[in-house]
Amino acid sequence: MSLKVRIKKKFKGFLLNVNFEACCDNGEYLGLLGSSGSGKSMTLKCIAGVETPDEGYIELNGRVVFDSNKKINIKPQERNVGYLFQNYALFPHMTAEENIGIGLKLSKKEKKYKLNELIKTFKLEGLEKKYPSQLSGGQQQRVALARILAYEPDVLLLDEPFSALDTYLKEKLQNEILDFLLTYHGMVIMVTHSRDEVYKFCKNLCIIDNGKMILTGKTKDIFKQPKLLKVAKLIGCKNFSSCEILSSNSIYAIDWNLKLKLENSLTDNYDYISVREHTFKISDEDEFKMGENIIECKIIKVIEEVFEYIIVFENINNKKNKVPIWYKTKKDEWDKRKDKDRLFLRIPEEAILLIKNSN
Amino acid sequence: MDYSPILISLKTASLSIVITFFIGIFAAKWVVELKSQKAKIIIDGLLTMPLVLPPTVLGFFILYILGVKRPLGRLLLEFFSVKIVFSWSATVIAAVAVSFPLMYRSARGAFEQVDKNFIQAARTLGMCERSIFWRIIMPLALPGVTSGGILSFTRGLGEFGATAMIAGNIANKTRTLPLAIYSEVAAGDMEGAYEYVVIVLIVSFIVLSLMNYFTIKESKYSNKDVIK
Numbered sequence A: 001m002s003l004k005v006r007i008k009k010k011f012k013g014f015l016l017n018v019n020f021e022a023c024c025d026n027g028e029y030l031g032l033l034g035s036s037g038s039g040k041s042m043t044l045k046c047i048a049g050v051e052t053p054d055e056g057y058i059e060l061n062g063r064v065v066f067d068s069n070k071k072i073n074i075k076p077q078e079r080n081v082g083y084l085f086q087n088y089a090l091f092p093h094m095t096a097e098e099n100i101g102i103g104l105k106l107s108k109k110e111k112k113y114k115l116n117e118l119i120k121t122f123k124l125e126g127l128e129k130k131y132p133s134q135l136s137g138g139q140q141q142r143v144a145l146a147r148i149l150a151y152e153p154d155v156l157l158l159d160e161p162f163s164a165l166d167t168y169l170k171e172k173l174q175n176e177i178l179d180f181l182l183t184y185h186g187m188v189i190m191v192t193h194s195r196d197e198v199y200k201f202c203k204n205l206c207i208i209d210n211g212k213m214i215l216t217g218k219t220k221d222i223f224k225q226p227k228l229l230k231v232a233k234l235i236g237c238k239n240f241s242s243c244e245i246l247s248s249n250s251i252y253a254i255d256w257n258l259k260l261k262l263e264n265s266l267t268d269n270y271d272y273i274s275v276r277e278h279t280f281k282i283s284d285e286d287e288f289k290m291g292e293n294i295i296e297c298k299i300i301k302v303i304e305e306v307f308e309y310i311i312v313f314e315n316i317n318n319k320k321n322k323v324p325i326w327y328k329t330k331k332d333e334w335d336k337r338k339d340k341d342r343l344f345l346r347i348p349e350e351a352i353l354l355i356k357n358s359n
Numbered sequence B: 001m002d003y004s005p006i007l008i009s010l011k012t013a014s015l016s017i018v019i020t021f022f023i024g025i026f027a028a029k030w031v032v033e034l035k036s037q038k039a040k041i042i043i044d045g046l047l048t049m050p051l052v053l054p055p056t057v058l059g060f061f062i063l064y065i066l067g068v069k070r071p072l073g074r075l076l077l078e079f080f081s082v083k084i085v086f087s088w089s090a091t092v093i094a095a096v097a098v099s100f101p102l103m104y105r106s107a108r109g110a111f112e113q114v115d116k117n118f119i120q121a122a123r124t125l126g127m128c129e130r131s132i133f134w135r136i137i138m139p140l141a142l143p144g145v146t147s148g149g150i151l152s153f154t155r156g157l158g159e160f161g162a163t164a165m166i167a168g169n170i171a172n173k174t175r176t177l178p179l180a181i182y183s184e185v186a187a188g189d190m191e192g193a194y195e196y197v198v199i200v201l202i203v204s205f206i207v208l209s210l211m212n213y214f215t216i217k218e219s220k221y222s223n224k225d226v227i228k
Helices: A042-046 A096-101 A108-121 A137-150 A167-182 A195-201 A219-224 A227-236 A285-290 A331-336 B004-033 B036-054 B055-066 B071-079 B090-112 B116-124 B129-157 B161-166 B175-184 B190-221
Strands: A002-011 A014-023 A029-033 A055-060 A063-067 A079-086 A156-161 A187-192 A204-209 A213-218 A239-247 A250-253 A260-263 A272-275 A281-283 A294-304 A308-315 A326-329 A342-346 A352-355
Touching: A002 A042, A014 A204, A029 A042, A029 A195, A042 A055, A042 A079, A042 B116, A055 A137, A079 A137, A096 A108, A096 A137, A096 B055, A108 A137, A108 B161, A137 A167, A167 A195, A187 A195, A187 B036, A195 A219, A204 A219, A204 A227, A213 A219, A213 A227, A227 A272, A227 A352, A260 A285, A285 A294, A285 A342, A285 A352, A294 A326, A308 A331, A308 A342, A326 A331, A331 B129, B004 B036, B004 B090, B004 B129, B004 B190, B055 B071, B055 B090, B055 B161, B090 B129, B090 B161, B116 B129, B129 B190, B161 B175
Parallel strands: A014 A213, A029 A187, A029 A204, A079 A156, A156 A187
Antiparallel strands: A002 A014, A002 A055, A055 A063, A204 A213, A239 A250, A239 A272, A250 A260, A272 A352, A281 A342, A294 A308, A294 A342, A308 A326
């Protein structure tokens, strides 16, 4: 399964200019992560053929489906691409069963057999005659998926598949969908702005920002080492400081007024460092006097979440710029502490993310 | 009371609405699918013109095209022995001409309001354009299309100016209800005119009520019913 996309499209005063190649083994997901309005959905629509790029080239499993130079533009009907719309786009005037069967070009008997099969697979028994407006969000999503998979597409495009669902339903449905899609043996491309979904579903990842692909790679690698400021923000890093390189293995975090020792020697120039809010380690005064990478914290506020606390603090020895830093800790761990007013946190060398402003 | 104007009017309005309905839908479909915005503006203007022109101007143009001394009228008369002007078919042509823009505009508006996602989804599901139109767009646009059809029907029923110009006012042949009312009043028979007026009022009211009925019934697919 392979996909090559190199397209340009102008719309609403915005230029989409994406260029990426992806190879996926069966059942592997490729994620497109970007903030709202970054052009993710438009990219998917161009791949599906329901929108036409101004220029470029799209190749799907070795088949050219769009080439502006050679004037190739294969109709969406012939691309064999399944597209799960953000709001599912179930036809409101047709029952669940009719929706699922709409793309099937089979004899009556075969159609009935296949419909039964799909209804069973997607646990829609008893809902065949219901209209989409009578179904819950999760049921609608299952109908939409059944409708797409009935058509046996080579590639499955999921456009923000969970954004229309309530939070409490989301996790349950994500697991369900993962199970349903185990039976699917094509390539899956998923567009989302949620880092959790990307991490859960996608082995490979493309980061799109303002119409441009800025980074591609393995999801786990990108989450471990986001490399770019925009990527780090997208995957949820909260703590940033501009930095100055002191030596090959030490760096000065300007905004935090902190000298940090690094794990590996530097080979490149970096603009920022970031430390994820849960990677700090609790330390103490003795270590602070002796060791390195330890901050004496001035706690500004404690935000209580369901299972965690967010401790917002500043470096006590930072008089110039008071930049708040977030530290996330499990509730029981924090509750166990006796002396809550004095806090020393160690930044493990391996937790320091080195980040550039741009490529 | 002479019942022939009632029959003639109903016959004319019924046949003309069938014709208008299809021409209107296809014109609307064509304009909606036009890619060039300029062409859209120009063609839309031309198709909507009959709505704002005085019906007599329309009648004038139809006479100009189909009159027995004009090439087309002559051709029809000489080769097919069909004389359109001052015949019953002329009442139908007049009704179609004046009611067409109403049908076209309503259908166009209704088609354009169909969520683009449905059409795109249908395409990715492999449906051909024709079945997308008949199975997705038409059913979803039906409320607008229906009310357009009903408006066109009432407009055809009330047609006077163009009919008088090209079909004349021949009793038992081209005298429709509006023309009958005019003739009665012109002849000073207000009693006779009253009867026809009442009939026009009743028919129009029934038809408009039907229109509202269909619009309300259409909420079938919306969430309202489910919440109930």
